[in-house]
Amino acid sequence: MSIKLKTDNLSPGLGNDFRNDLVDNFSEIEKEINNLDSINSGDQVTKKELDEKLDKLKNDFIQDNEALKERINRILLGVDVESIELVVNRILNEKGVNN
DSSP states (O other): OOOOOOOSOOOGGGOHHHHHHHHHHHHHHHHHHHHHHHHGGGOOOOHHHHHHHHHHHHHHHHHHHHHHHHHHHHHHHTOOHHHHHHHHHHHHHHHTSOO
16 A cells, blocks of 8 residues: 655745755655555464463463562561562661671
8 A cells, every 4th residue: 555645735835945845754754654564564463373472471470470479478478588688788788887
């Protein structure tokens, strides 16, 4: 599908410089639109492919959510080593013990 814009049917009353700039801009826009049209013609995704991608994202989200819940529970129980180290190091730095 080719698009043809009215690129050069502009009134000369606009002033030649302004009119010429508009004509150039519309010509470039027209080229880019038609270029996009030819590039995107093969980029369609089927419903099945889209559903598969959505399922993968959903599963990734569920896994990340579970990992986050587990980490939160470890932090609440006071057994998350990484968090404990961060807190201890911060306290030591604030007290000037750890440089």
